[in-house]
Every structure is written in C-alpha cells, then in structure tokens.
Amino acid sequence: MDCFVIRGFGKKKDSHGLEIDFDKVDAALITPALEKCELIGGTTVRVVDAGAVHKDMFEFILKADLVICDITVHNPNVFYELGARHALRKKHTVLIKGRPSADATPFDITGARYTSYELAEPGEALDDLIAAIKSSLARGRETDSPIFLMMPELPEADVNSVAAVPLTFIEEVEHAEARADRGWLRLLAEDVRGELFQREGLKLIGWAQWVLKDYQAAIATWETVRRFAEQDLDANLALANLYERLFRQTEDPVQLQSSNQAIMRVLQRGGISPAHKSEALALQGRNLKTLWRITFEKLPTVEQRRECAIDLKAKQAYEAYRAAHKVDLNNFFPALAALQMGHILLALSGHMRFRNLFSGEKQARRFIEDLKEELTALRQVVRLSIENALATKENKDRRWAQISSADLVFLEHVYDSPEADMSAVVDAYRHSVPEDGVSPKDSGRWKGRSAPRDNFFWDSARGQLMLFEQLDIGAAAARAVIEEFDGPFSPTHEVKDLSQKRRHLVVFSGHKVDPKEPPPTVPRFPCSAQDRARDLIEAALVKLKNEGDQIEVLVSAAPGADILALETCKTLNLATWICLPMQREAVAREVFKDHDDWRNRFFDLTNTHPRNQTFVLSNNGGLPQWLGARPMMTAWSRGNRWMLHQAQAWGADRITLLILWDHNKDDKSLDGTAGMLKLAQKAGGIYIELIDCRPLASS
Structure with a gap:
C-alpha cells in the first residue's frame, strides 16, 4: 500500500x-x-x-x-x-x-x-x-x-480522476502479455508500487496475468487492487473468476468459498448496473456448475459419469444462468451457458435417476416439457445476442462472441443433425479462434511460460467441449474439434504417469571476469582462471543433473561465469534459457567493451541458441520511460529481479540458484551476483547452491 x-x-x-x-x-x-x-x-x-x-x-x-x-x-x-x-x-x-x-x-x-x-x-x-x-x-x-x-x-473525491496510466507502461504490459512472459508481469506488479497510477496499472497487469493463467500472481495483483477499494467491481469480478479457476486445479474448498465471497461483494454493493449484476449471477451459476463437474469428470466410464451427473447442482446451475440472463438480456454469456446446461439436462432426462431430482413423476415430466420450450426460444435469443455482439463489440469482447458463435454451431449440430458431417463444426471453431499468435497445438514450445494469449480463448471452448465428450453428448464432434487444435485426443480422466521426472529449474549467476585495464587492486576472477572456473561450474551442474530431475537452466550472458555456464550446458546437453536485460547489441556494447574475445563467444552462443529460448526484457537499452529516475535501480538490477520472477513463475517442481560467488558479504551492489543472492534469500522457496570462487583469485 x-x-x-x-x-x-x-x-x-x-x-x-x-x-x-x-x-x-x-x-x-x-x-x-x-x-x-x-x-x-x-x-x-x-x-x-x-x-x-x-x-x-x-x-x-x-x-x-x-x-x-x-x-x-x-x-x-x-x-x-x-x-x-x-x-x-x-x-x-x-x-x-x-x-x-x-x-x-x-x-x-x-x-x-x-x-x-x-x-x-x-x-x-x-x-x-x-x-x-x-x-x-x-x-x-x-x-x-x-x-x-x-x-x-x-x-469523497474520486481517486481515479487523476494520474492517467502512461502509454509507455501500457505498452510494456502489452509486450509482456504478447510474449507470454509471466515473470515480466510479476516484475511490473512490483515496479508499479508507489506510482500515482498504481491501481489502474495493476488492473492492466491483473488482466494480462489472468490471460496467461498465472492465477496465483493474478490473485495477488487483484487483491492489492481491492485493498485500495474493497468494493472495486473489476477486482471482485476478476477474483471471483480466478479463485474458481484455482479451485479447479486444487479442489481446495477455500478457493471456491473465496470466489463466492467476491461475488457477494458485487451483489451487495449498491447501485450496480444490470450488466454487472448479470455477470455476478452468472458466476454463481458457473460455481455451481464447477461443483457439479468435479463429482463425475474423473470417473473412468461414460455410464458412471452420466449417472453421477444427474445431480441437483446441474439443475441449479441452469436456473442460475437463466436468472442472470433475465437481468441483462444483452449479456449473451449466461444465455449460452443456460442453453448448454439445458441441453445436457435434456440429454440426461431419459435416465431413470433423473426423476429423483423432483418430488414426483408429474413434476419431472412438466420440467422436461418446459425445458424443451425454453431451449427452443433460448436458442434464438442466443443467436441474436451473439450477432449483436459481433456487430458492436471490439477486442476481447468480440473474440468471446466469436467463440460463442462456434459453441452455438456445435449445439445445433448435436441436436439437429448429429449424424451429419462434422467439418462444419470444426471449421466454425477454426475460424473463431483468433489467428494472431501461434496455434494452441504449438504451445509446447512456450515451455516454462504460458502458451500465447489466444490459448486463453481456446481453453474456454475446450473446457466446454470436454464436458460434452465426457457425458457422451455429441462426443464425436467434440473430439474432432479438440484434435484439430491439440492433436491426438487425451481424455482428462486418464491416469498420469507418476514416473515422469520432476522439473528442476536452475538459475545460474556468477561474477564477471576481472577487467584487463585497469586491473583490479584485489583480483576476484582473473581471465587466466577461466578453465578452473569452468571445471567448478561443470562439477556443480553434473551433480544436479545426476539427481535424476529434468534440468533446465536460466542464465544471463555477461563475460565470465555466465558465458562459461552457457558453454558448459551445451556440452552437457542441458536445456538453457538466456535472459538478457536489454537487446543483444546493447548488452554487447555495455558489458563486453573491454572483452573482445568474450564478445565473440557471446555472439556465437546467442546466434546458435533457439530464438524462442532467449528472453529480452528491454528494447531500448535501459529502464523504461515510465519508471523515471528510480534511486538504486538500474537495467541490471531490474534484470536480476526479472530473472527471479521468471523462475518463480516457471512452474518447476524445484528452483535452485547456482551461484559462483566470492563470499563478499560487504558487497552492497544490486546489479550483480551479490544482488541476485540477496533476492533469492529474500524470495523464499529457492534452494541455494554456492560455488566458492575465492580460489580463482590465486589461479
């Protein structure tokens, strides 16, 4: 605060x-x-x-x-x-x-x-x-x-009436999202603290973190926004969504309760618009639907899943979506969700257990008859709402309308012509998933980070298609669409391979080689000691590799220990990810000016390194304009913090800082190795492996 x-x-x-x-x-x-x-x-x-x-x-x-x-x-x-x-x-x-x-x-x-x-x-x-x-x-x-x-x-004065968010800040957030760089967004959430535009800036970051599915960080960002204003509508609606998604991952009931609490904060706020009320009520329906889904989605057979799916929460979710749509007839999301849930209820209504949801046979028959009439009318309403959104909405709202249009094509195929050719359904999704960015099936190359932002929209569509596949309602069409985007179909209830190696991310940091002119008064890492330094680095990496985990190494590229680590990882066939605080040319100009031989090695390494495994924080060679003059902050110290945030957002089972350090505890610099060590110690949750470089001084 x-x-x-x-x-x-x-x-x-x-x-x-x-x-x-x-x-x-x-x-x-x-x-x-x-x-x-x-x-x-x-x-x-x-x-x-x-x-x-x-x-x-x-x-x-x-x-x-x-x-x-x-x-x-x-x-x-x-x-x-x-x-x-x-x-x-x-x-x-x-x-x-x-x-x-x-x-x-x-x-x-x-x-x-x-x-x-x-x-x-x-x-x-x-x-x-x-x-x-x-x-x-x-x-x-x-x-x-x-x-x-x-x-x-x-x-009271409106705190949002002053201090517009600088364009340079907005652009940096957009760049971070475009690169699917979770660590960069976490860095921005830290850097924006104390700025006059902090609240609105955090909202931009929070949306981007949500898109990249960095749920824990997004929740922290939005909770910070809410500390400024407890009833902030953007914050509470975002938190309602994020806590529900975290519940899906963890099945921790506290997360779903937190989602429900955020929804209630919206509904209890006076003077909210019909659009906001409709959205909050729709989220209540979504939470009921989530509770319903977890009861059956991991069961091994269709018969077991369909029987378990006949649950009162399915009916309650349908009714909640209908109520949300009635509050705001222009909101197509709850209308479409009600249509989807209604068709599922109709498909399950033939099961003998379906009658148990009602007080008697007569009430059950009346519900089914009313449901058929409602769905017929609702389909037309949804079509008109989506057409209106496609004609009037822009950006992400339009993308949701495009996805929803494909969802409607899928429903019509399932209930009007299930035996027909499925290519029309596949084409509907192919045309509706935004084309900018890479296809979701290519997301494996974004290892360590979220897949590109358009996967966010596809994930929503995939989740609904998986539900229909699990309940064997239009399953063939659902599988065809999923295979178009993801490759060979893999049911979510398959047992995971427990023998898979743990992911171990190693963040490497080490001292630069001593300058030749003027030579340091007290040597620390003379160039003549680089073979000895390489041996120490290799021994430490081999030790970590022999522990049996899947090792990935995150490293910068300064002359000295960084270059040696990159060369050693190449020899050991370890996956490496280069983090440059600024463009390659700027790095070469700033830190290699007195090290021509090291510069050549730097270019050799970066020229042959996979481009999608090289991260660059700044395109202008320094701090961004919106940061202004920050005491004690440089592009290098910001780069250190960025690397640590990258590591924490990586999704690895273990993070280790492997550091070639001279044990100089009096070094107050935040730019180099000592600064990185302090950051790791403060962060918590990071293993620290020290390589003593003091013997190098006498080599």
Missing part, C-alpha cells in the same frame, strides 16, 4: 525558538514505521517545502492509502496539505506530534487523535506509530476527517 508523508523538511523552530530536525524524525521514526508496515512511499523530491504546491503533491495526497502528518510546529505548508487530505479523503490520516513543543495544536483539529514522540529520541515511539498505522488501516471507522465528520453527506 502507498503512503504519503506530510512534514517539514530540514530544521524548523517552534514559536519559542526550539530547533527541531524533521529529517532526523523521518529517519528514526517515520521511515522505519513504513518499512515495518510494508508501506511504499514517503515524501517526494518533486514536492518542495517552500514555494508553490505542485499538482503532483496534490495527486499523492489524494491517491495515498495512508497519509502521515507531523503537526509538531505551526508550519503553514503542512497544515495546508493536511487540510487538502481531510477535504479529499475520509480516512487513513495518521497525525504525529513531537514533544516538547511550544506550538499548540490548532483549534480545528484539537479533538483529533495523534501519536506523540520525544524530540530528543523520536525512535522510541516506533512501536506506538506502527500500532497507530495498523489501527487506522484496520479500523472500520467511517472517517477521521473533521470535514466529513461535520458534513457526512459530502462525497
């Missing part, structure tokens, strides 16, 4: 001439409190203590989740900014005041609570300030602003 600090800068005097060092207070009290509470922000160099109050400062005051204001002395700028906060936002403003101070609290805020600290030792109040911050953020109190207390009907 984001925090803005309103305070004096440097040394200021109270009305009796007592000098107070506010920079000392910030360093000893405020900054440590923010770190302990995991808050991002503070003061900003763009806001000055004297002179005009900038637009940027007002944006920070408005957008910050929390404001800390020091009211120790009568500083006009401080109270002006505090007044702006109280007028713009209802709550989460924490006041602090040093003592002793000759300046009394102004009358207008005399009743406000504040945290005291001793001017001589401000750090002694650290625990008190941490408690005040946590209490403010957790408190259900409506407001801490005297303005909103006096005028409770006054509307």
Whole structure:
C-alpha cells in the first residue's frame, strides 16, 4: 500500500525558538514505521517545502492509502496539505506530534487523535506509530476527517480522476502479455508500487496475468487492487473468476468459498448496473456448475459419469444462468451457458435417476416439457445476442462472441443433425479462434511460460467441449474439434504417469571476469582462471543433473561465469534459457567493451541458441520511460529481479540458484551476483547452491 508523508523538511523552530530536525524524525521514526508496515512511499523530491504546491503533491495526497502528518510546529505548508487530505479523503490520516513543543495544536483539529514522540529520541515511539498505522488501516471507522465528520453527506473525491496510466507502461504490459512472459508481469506488479497510477496499472497487469493463467500472481495483483477499494467491481469480478479457476486445479474448498465471497461483494454493493449484476449471477451459476463437474469428470466410464451427473447442482446451475440472463438480456454469456446446461439436462432426462431430482413423476415430466420450450426460444435469443455482439463489440469482447458463435454451431449440430458431417463444426471453431499468435497445438514450445494469449480463448471452448465428450453428448464432434487444435485426443480422466521426472529449474549467476585495464587492486576472477572456473561450474551442474530431475537452466550472458555456464550446458546437453536485460547489441556494447574475445563467444552462443529460448526484457537499452529516475535501480538490477520472477513463475517442481560467488558479504551492489543472492534469500522457496570462487583469485 502507498503512503504519503506530510512534514517539514530540514530544521524548523517552534514559536519559542526550539530547533527541531524533521529529517532526523523521518529517519528514526517515520521511515522505519513504513518499512515495518510494508508501506511504499514517503515524501517526494518533486514536492518542495517552500514555494508553490505542485499538482503532483496534490495527486499523492489524494491517491495515498495512508497519509502521515507531523503537526509538531505551526508550519503553514503542512497544515495546508493536511487540510487538502481531510477535504479529499475520509480516512487513513495518521497525525504525529513531537514533544516538547511550544506550538499548540490548532483549534480545528484539537479533538483529533495523534501519536506523540520525544524530540530528543523520536525512535522510541516506533512501536506506538506502527500500532497507530495498523489501527487506522484496520479500523472500520467511517472517517477521521473533521470535514466529513461535520458534513457526512459530502462525497469523497474520486481517486481515479487523476494520474492517467502512461502509454509507455501500457505498452510494456502489452509486450509482456504478447510474449507470454509471466515473470515480466510479476516484475511490473512490483515496479508499479508507489506510482500515482498504481491501481489502474495493476488492473492492466491483473488482466494480462489472468490471460496467461498465472492465477496465483493474478490473485495477488487483484487483491492489492481491492485493498485500495474493497468494493472495486473489476477486482471482485476478476477474483471471483480466478479463485474458481484455482479451485479447479486444487479442489481446495477455500478457493471456491473465496470466489463466492467476491461475488457477494458485487451483489451487495449498491447501485450496480444490470450488466454487472448479470455477470455476478452468472458466476454463481458457473460455481455451481464447477461443483457439479468435479463429482463425475474423473470417473473412468461414460455410464458412471452420466449417472453421477444427474445431480441437483446441474439443475441449479441452469436456473442460475437463466436468472442472470433475465437481468441483462444483452449479456449473451449466461444465455449460452443456460442453453448448454439445458441441453445436457435434456440429454440426461431419459435416465431413470433423473426423476429423483423432483418430488414426483408429474413434476419431472412438466420440467422436461418446459425445458424443451425454453431451449427452443433460448436458442434464438442466443443467436441474436451473439450477432449483436459481433456487430458492436471490439477486442476481447468480440473474440468471446466469436467463440460463442462456434459453441452455438456445435449445439445445433448435436441436436439437429448429429449424424451429419462434422467439418462444419470444426471449421466454425477454426475460424473463431483468433489467428494472431501461434496455434494452441504449438504451445509446447512456450515451455516454462504460458502458451500465447489466444490459448486463453481456446481453453474456454475446450473446457466446454470436454464436458460434452465426457457425458457422451455429441462426443464425436467434440473430439474432432479438440484434435484439430491439440492433436491426438487425451481424455482428462486418464491416469498420469507418476514416473515422469520432476522439473528442476536452475538459475545460474556468477561474477564477471576481472577487467584487463585497469586491473583490479584485489583480483576476484582473473581471465587466466577461466578453465578452473569452468571445471567448478561443470562439477556443480553434473551433480544436479545426476539427481535424476529434468534440468533446465536460466542464465544471463555477461563475460565470465555466465558465458562459461552457457558453454558448459551445451556440452552437457542441458536445456538453457538466456535472459538478457536489454537487446543483444546493447548488452554487447555495455558489458563486453573491454572483452573482445568474450564478445565473440557471446555472439556465437546467442546466434546458435533457439530464438524462442532467449528472453529480452528491454528494447531500448535501459529502464523504461515510465519508471523515471528510480534511486538504486538500474537495467541490471531490474534484470536480476526479472530473472527471479521468471523462475518463480516457471512452474518447476524445484528452483535452485547456482551461484559462483566470492563470499563478499560487504558487497552492497544490486546489479550483480551479490544482488541476485540477496533476492533469492529474500524470495523464499529457492534452494541455494554456492560455488566458492575465492580460489580463482590465486589461479
């Protein structure tokens, strides 16, 4: 969460001439409190203590989740900014005041609570300030602003009315999604923290993570959005979908409950549009359908699956979809879902157990008769709704309409002409699955990352086709379509091969070779020691390879240990993935300028390396424009964080950082090997294997 600090800068005097060092207070009290509470922000160099109050400062005051204001002395700028906060936002403003101070609290805020600290030792109040911050953020109190207390009907300012998302940020998110780079999106979610456009920026990232099926990361992103605004419709609808998808993977009931809770947050919010209400009700139907499917989809025979599928939840899901469509007749998704579930119920109605869903035979017959009439009418409604969407919608909404159009062709084939040629059904899906990007059947080459974004749309269609195949309803047509996209059909209930090797991702990092001119005062990795370094790296990789896992290696390509690791992996026939923080030419220019022989080896390796196994973070040779000036951040330190995020998003059974390191714990650099080690230690869940390079110095 984001925090803005309103305070004096440097040394200021109270009305009796007592000098107070506010920079000392910030360093000893405020900054440590923010770190302990995991808050991002503070003061900003763009806001000055004297002179005009900038637009940027007002944006920070408005957008910050929390404001800390020091009211120790009568500083006009401080109270002006505090007044702006109280007028713009209802709550989460924490006041602090040093003592002793000759300046009394102004009358207008005399009743406000504040945290005291001793001017001589401000750090002694650290625990008190941490408690005040946590209490403010957790408190259900409506407001801490005297303005909103006096005028409770006054509307709060819209935090989304300022700070548009920079185009360069939007483009970087789009590039990451286009490359199906989950690690890049996780990096962006980290980098956007504290920016004025953080909330809207996170939404863009969250959508992209959803498309790439990085569900855990997408949930974390959307939950961060929801911390800004608990009832945010985009966040809650996204979380309802994401938790349901995670439930399908894990069958953990907590995930489905979290999905249902997100849906209820939408439905309980006042003043929502029919479109949002319809979507939320449709998601309720989808969750019922998911619970229904897991009861039978892993059973081995069609007979067992069809018998188990005769369950009250199937009828409830159909009714929920119908109710969702009635709320918004323009929403074709619940109408199509109701049509699909209705046809499944009709296909199962001949089974003797179907009558058990009703209180008697008469009620069962009446339901079937009504269902047939409803489905006839519903088919026409769905067709018209899809045609309208195809004519009026754009981008992803249009793609959903295209897929839905193919789904309708499949249903009509199943119930109007099941014996007819299936090529029309196959063609309908072939034409509706977006053509940009690679076909889903080629997704195997995107190892370690999600398949391209268009697989997201195909996955939705595949899931519905698999349901019909499992219940032997239009099974031949469903299999024909799936084989067109995925190759030979593989039933989902097949037993997995438990003898398959575990995936073990090795992230390699190591020191660069020492420069020739000027030579270092204390050698670390002289060029003459490269054979010895290669032997150490090879021994470590052979040891990991002999453990029996499927080894893949993620490595950059700086002169020295990285190049040696790439050459060794080639000798050992280990799959490697090169991560370059910038374009190849920029890397060669920046880090190989004094190493001509290493540059040639770098070009040889990258020229022969599979292109789809080479990742490039930046196309411009540096930090993106939207990041601006970030203290302590360089393209190289950002590249390190990107590699670690790549590893965590890889989907491997084990991640190991294999690191050629000189054990220099005083190295504070974030750009190189020491920085990578610190990141891995902080990340958790990563094994660390050290290769001691200290003997190289004397080689």
